[in-house]
Amino acid sequence: MCVTTSPKAPPPGLTVGGYALRARLGEGGMGVVHLGQKPGERPVAIKVLRPHVVGDDEARRRLAREVSSLTRVRSRRIAEIVDADPWGEIPYVATRYVPGLSLHDHVQDEGALSGDDLLWFADCLAEAVEAVHAVGVLHRDIKPSNVIMEGRTPILIDFGLARVAEDSRITMNGWLLGTPGYLAPEILYGDDASAASDVHAWAATVAYAGTGRAPFGRGPSVAIMDRVRRGEHDLSGLDPQVLPLVEEALAPVARDRPSLEEVRDWLEDLADPEALGEDDRPRERLAASPVTLPYAVLAHEDAAAPTLVGTGVASRQPEAPASEPVHWSEEWDEQDDDTHHDLPAHGWGDDGTVPHRQTRVLPDGTTEYVTDYGPPVRERAPAGERLRRSGTLLALGGVVAGGITVAPYLALAVLFAGVWLLRSGSMAASSVGHRRSRRGIKWYDGIQLLLAAPWHVVAGVGGTLLLFLWSLGIAAAIALLCFAASLSMLTSLGTIGVFFAVGLWWGPGSERLRSPVHRVVDPLARRGVPWLLVTLLVAAGASGLGAAASAQGTSWAPDDAAPLSDVRLPGWL
Incomplete structure (x- = not known):
């Protein structure tokens, strides 16, 4: 008797960390996602990490540190971590399973969002990103496939793991995870990801939700990145209520974008409380104390905008002098475009340098590099x-x-x-x-x-x-x-x-x-x-x-004499 297995199902009887794998939910550059369940417990989403993400002891220690710090709190707008084993034979991260379609699939099936639904979506997604930033970590990969629609409410998934991958061996060799059309321009120029980069990705995702199409179009990856760098987006058809905000958040220069706090204030001013349900009313803003930043899991990968297997567009070759062209290589996992490209650095900044990077020197002699992100990076000036x-x-x-x-x-x-x-x-x-x-x-x-x-x-x-x-x-x-x-x-x-x-x-x-x-x-x-x-x-x-x-001598003009000039003490001239 022959038993056949669906391509979407894992091999029969396969378990990871005590979780029986029931179905395959999706696959991306970070790993494969399965629906898993322990006897008598709720199902979870299990992301089995790829070897290039967690391939040695240092990478596993890094993953263990990140998981430990990111599981201390919870947020209702994210799929938080419920379990993880960086040291297992098969390293994995388990997160809350969110039933529902990805934003990409939801828009394809139900159409674009508008009116109060779009405002609610934009505010909830901003709240999720704010929770991520509240613990000092970036999402780095906000896009329609990383947003699951739980009814009319978006749940952000698959954040945090990009931070682990950023330090892995692939990025040491000039590769970086990201998605064309949802990577901010400063990342394409070679700068570090920042809070403003997440704001840019938030705006691109909101634009997709409100129009049903990627704001920077489709086509070859290099063409999409070029439109992103120049800020050439198409927001026609987007609800006029959110159009000005999305336009500002998609500004090519990071410092020109509003902060997340300003984004939420803007959205709350637009929201109509009467149109929201009892559970949907805006709650208290996140305090300074940590909220939640899980390593969430990838579910329902976006076929139209897949996660990149790797890209070097944000990494400069350290041995290349600034006065010579610096080349990046890229390998896009997009449809059938698996070609390699070399992108010159000239024209992106003076002598190949990274633009949009400000510096100032503090009184203690410390140079402060402001890369449009959160706390500035300080570098001690030479003695x-x-x-x-x-x-x-x-x-x-x-x-x-x-x-x-x-x-x-x-x-x-x-x-x-x-x-x-x-x-x-x-x-x-x-x-x-x-x-x-x-x-x-x-x-x-x-x-x-x-x-x-x-x-x-x-x-x-x-x-x-x-x-x-x-x-x-x-x-x-x-x-x-x-x-x-x-x-x-x-x-x-x-x-x-x-x-x-x-x-x-x-x-x-x-x-x-x-x-x-x-x-x-x-x-x-x-x-x-x-x-x-x-x-x-x-x-x-x-x-x-x-x-x-x-x-x-001393001139006391406009007065005629020094103060207390009639006082004489020994030693005064």
Whole structure:
């Protein structure tokens, strides 16, 4: 008697981790997904991982750490982990089984979503992604096949495992998991995935749900990626309520996209509570405490947009110099397009560099790389560069001290005006940056900045006064010590000037002062000869002020005499 087996069914009697495998649900680049069940328990989705994902002890240890951290909490919008065995003969991850069609199949069978159904879908999916980010992990593969429709509610699956694969041997060799049309442009440029990348994928998935087609079209993978990089999407037919939000979230530049919090606020403003059922009413926003980030499982793989077996589009060859073209290879598991392509790096950034990557240097000498994602990545600047920064800042402090020694009242007035302008400019720049992060770069940003300038000038007065009072308080304390030590007038004023400069630099709200100064000093410190010339010039100015004070004495203009000039203490000149 011959027993035949369906191609969708596992071999009879096969078990993994004590789970009897009942049916095959899907297959992707990470592994094969089965419906499994233990006697007397609910069925679960079992993802059996491929050897290239978990192939050695280090990869298994990494998987064990990730599973341990990601199973501590739960969320109603994700298929959370219920069991896992990274060390078994067959490593697997088991998640809650969600009966239902994938979004891809649901749209094919029932048609695109619209109205309140689309708003509900978009908000629930954003809530799921927010839960992922709440524990500091990215999904990295949001797409229609990774969303299961439980009635009218989306459940996000298959997240977290991409993070394990990212560190595996395939990505070490220049390969990365992803899906054309749902990979954000910065990933295609070679940058790291970010929270903004998940927002982009969220928007592409919402666009698919609302139109029934991929927003960046179909065809060869390279053509799709090229449209993604240029932001050439087709949102015709998308519900006008969500169209502006989706357009902004699909911005090619990561910093121009709204944050998830802004996305949810926007959607909640659009939602009609009367149209939602009792169980569908918006609940409390995720708190700072971890919510859930499971390693969920892949079910109902999207035939139209399959998971890539591997792609090198987001990985640069480390040995290639930046001045030469850098090539990526790709192997797309899309229909019958299994060809290899070489993509030049030139044209994607200056000299093949990755665009859309900002840097700033913090006061402690740490370089902060902002790659449009969550907490910025900090890299310590070389010791020589930090030393050069410190030298320039010390020279500037010498100018402040010298100015206070030569003409205290005039120097304080000039310093107040300078700090006021720098703080106001910093506030204006922050305001522009915040607006651009919410709704992208607009042609009228410059006009809006000019119109808002008077307000920022007025708003900067309060912080400047507070910072000056703080610094004057420190200077007064130092003056008392100088009086007690019977120091000469010039020595006392020089010492007071030094501590006054320190108070300005580290006082309350001084970040608004340090930030614009660092924008000038830090790039200068990276260039040896220009830095030396400028720093010597500033140091010469400080020395000149000191020499003028020694030769001509201190000018107390507009007053006629020094404060407490009638007081005579031993040692004063």
